[in-house]
Amino acid sequence: MEQSTARGSVVLVLDFGSQYTHLITRRIRQLSICSICLPAGTSLAEISKLNPHVVILSGGPHSVHEEGSPTLPDGFFEYAQEHKVSVLGICYGLHLIVKLLGGEVKQAERQEYGRMEITAVKNSELFGDAQSFPNQVVWMSHGDEAVQLPRGFSVVATSLQGNIAAIENSAAGIYALQYHPEVTHSLRGMETLRHFLLEVAGVTAEWKLQDVLTEQIELVKAAVGPDEHVVCALSGGVDSTVAATLVHRAIGDRLHCVFVDNGLCRYKEGERVMGTFKSDLHLPVTCVDATDMFLSRLKGVVDPEKKRKIIGAAFIAVFEEFSVQLEKELGKKPTFLVQGTLYPDVIESCPPPGSGKSHSHTIKSHHNVGGLPADMQFKLVEPLKWLFKDEVRKLGALLEVPDSFLKRHPFPGPGLAVRILGDVTQGNALETIRLADEIFVNSIREAGLYDEIWQAFAVYLPVKTVGVQGDKRTHSNAVALRAITSEDGMTADWYHFDSKFLADVSSKICNSIRDINRVVYDITSKPPSTVEWE
Numbered sequence: 001m002e003q004s005t006a007r008g009s010v011v012l013v014l015d016f017g018s019q020y021t022h023l024i025t026r027r028i029r030q031l032s033i034c035s036i037c038l039p040a041g042t043s044l045a046e047i048s049k050l051n052p053h054v055v056i057l058s059g060g061p062h063s064v065h066e067e068g069s070p071t072l073p074d075g076f077f078e079y080a081q082e083h084k085v086s087v088l089g090i091c092y093g094l095h096l097i098v099k100l101l102g103g104e105v106k107q108a109e110r111q112e113y114g115r116m117e118i119t120a121v122k123n124s125e126l127f128g129d130a131q132s133f134p135n136q137v138v139w140m141s142h143g144d145e146a147v148q149l150p151r152g153f154s155v156v157a158t159s160l161q162g163n164i165a166a167i168e169n170s171a172a173g174i175y176a177l178q179y180h181p182e183v184t185h186s187l188r189g190m191e192t193l194r195h196f197l198l199e200v201a202g203v204t205a206e207w208k209l210q211d212v213l214t215e216q217i218e219l220v221k222a223a224v225g226p227d228e229h230v231v232c233a234l235s236g237g238v239d240s241t242v243a244a245t246l247v248h249r250a251i252g253d254r255l256h257c258v259f260v261d262n263g264l265c266r267y268k269e270g271e272r273v274m275g276t277f278k279s280d281l282h283l284p285v286t287c288v289d290a291t292d293m294f295l296s297r298l299k300g301v302v303d304p305e306k307k308r309k310i311i312g313a314a315f316i317a318v319f320e321e322f323s324v325q326l327e328k329e330l331g332k333k334p335t336f337l338v339q340g341t342l343y344p345d346v347i348e349s350c351p352p353p354g355s356g357k358s359h360s361h362t363i364k365s366h367h368n369v370g371g372l373p374a375d376m377q378f379k380l381v382e383p384l385k386w387l388f389k390d391e392v393r394k395l396g397a398l399l400e401v402p403d404s405f406l407k408r409h410p411f412p413g414p415g416l417a418v419r420i421l422g423d424v425t426q427g428n429a430l431e432t433i434r435l436a437d438e439i440f441v442n443s444i445r446e447a448g449l450y451d452e453i454w455q456a457f458a459v460y461l462p463v464k465t466v467g468v469q470g471d472k473r474t475h476s477n478a479v480a481l482r483a484i485t486s487e488d489g490m491t492a493d494w495y496h497f498d499s500k501f502l503a504d505v506s507s508k509i510c511n512s513i514r515d516i517n518r519v520v521y522d523i524t525s526k527p528p529s530t531v532e533w534e
């Protein structure tokens, strides 16, 4: 599926490999402006096809004076000038503008990482009247600095240490910030982006999720054609339920949904999910029990990335087998596979699609992206691939997907395999963690906290510690509880329960599960941790 090009002005973000590129596109969409991200190596011909109103050059890990560092296509600034495209550079983007237009960038004597305060030093388009500019806290992350500006540019803001914070050449429509306005720690970053896009660049804010919906339905119709049948990997989670409903709108009953019970599901999950599919969703769904296949392939495997790859491949094997069965019924084998893949799955799994030859790290291989087997035959249909969770929930509401699906906490496809550290098949681990998880999440529901918490679950720790239970010495395993708040799963904070709640859950778990004599609560944010433990 293509990225959305729905209506209004288009702001193109060229990705030079920054950790924050996705945040730039997201912030722009929050302003109801259509934003598209393309890799830094994109040709001028491809760029001009989008007819962008503004091009933003992201930050990135490179230095502009490094051999082979990513750059802009020849003729970019002439194109921008001719078509009245405004340009905004951010960090590396600033360095690139300065270098390509004849200024000079050097390694800074004093690098700037983290919190800085900036002040306006002259009246400007970016910040207006310098006299009335309130100093503001911004977030910096750079080791290089511009030491000489190209002709026509001036410094319009500096950090309190006197370094360049923003430059502009308003006659040429080129602007650049040394800091990151897209991160929330830059306290007035959103305001600066809004002012730049709407007031300075004159962008029109007409982007709506409804347009994305209409457009994706058309794209699915066009990609699949009138006679093809499609398999849909449906977990009962938010993403695949919204994806299935959207694709069903496009191709109707040529959609064949399959829920895989992989033996890694939560307490009574299969039963419950199949029940809600029937009562609330009204889509035909087949349940395949593949427990033996998943667990036998996972036996003895302890490395998290290996587990993820095995699971990704096992899912595809089930879908292949399902499509062979369908061929017998339909006389035609489905060649398309719908998955509820989201943007964060893609970003964390592999070099983001917008990062060219990418310099970003693989954090973990999500089973539905980085965990897919290299020889997979299916053509993927992933209409949500450019969206974040909160956007998908809104899209689901437009499709009238019931709240019983939309409000569920996310549950990862590899399921309990990434919540049992080490070998999934060890001892009673699966059974133990199912019970602990059920007790924890039920307690959260009973306390009326479910909707306030983004995700909550229990983790099995294969660590034996000493306890005393009924006057007897025990040497048993421990359980960790994790509950987080988040907007999109990319960053998260731990949820601050009151201590009575935690004490109650801890004693319920130890009193009901024989194998457990210790419960700990995870108080780490993301970063530095991730949400799941593996």
Ligand SMILES: Nc1ncnc2c1ncn2[C@@H]1O[C@H](COP(=O)(O)OP(=O)(O)OP(=O)(O)O)[C@@H](O)[C@H]1O
Binding pocket: 232, 233, 234, 235, 236, 237, 238, 239, 240, 241, 258, 259, 260, 261, 262, 338, 339, 340, 341, 345, 368, 408, 409, 410, 411, 412, 413, 414
């Ligand atoms: N048990 C399963 N059976 C069939 N498909 C699955 C299963 N688990 C995951 N998938 C597929 O993998 C995709 C990614 O899983 P993921 O958990 O990120 O999404 P989800 O389950 O749809 O939503 P949520 O993130 O809310 O749990 C799903 O959208 C779905 O296509």
Ligand SMILES: O=c1[nH]c(=O)c2[nH+]cn([C@@H]3O[C@H](COP(=O)(O)O)[C@@H](O)[C@H]3O)c2[nH]1
Binding pocket: 308, 348, 364, 365, 366, 367, 368, 410, 411, 412, 413, 414, 455, 489, 490, 526, 529, 530, 531, 532, 533, 534
């Ligand atoms: O379907 C999925 N397949 C995966 O392989 C996977 N790994 C993590 N997650 C979910 O993604 C969100 C962010 O989790 P992490 O901070 O652990 O990467 C959290 O919501 C996780 O539950 C996955 N979902």
Ligand SMILES: NC(=O)CC[C@H](N)C(=O)O
Binding pocket: 018, 058, 059, 060, 061, 062, 063, 090, 091, 092, 093, 141, 142, 143, 144, 145
């Ligand atoms: N955040 C960035 O874009 C950093 C740019 C460059 N790598 C530097 O350190 O100066």
Ligand SMILES: [Mg+2]
Binding pocket: 235, 237, 238, 410, 411, 412, 413
């Ligand atoms: Mg899920």
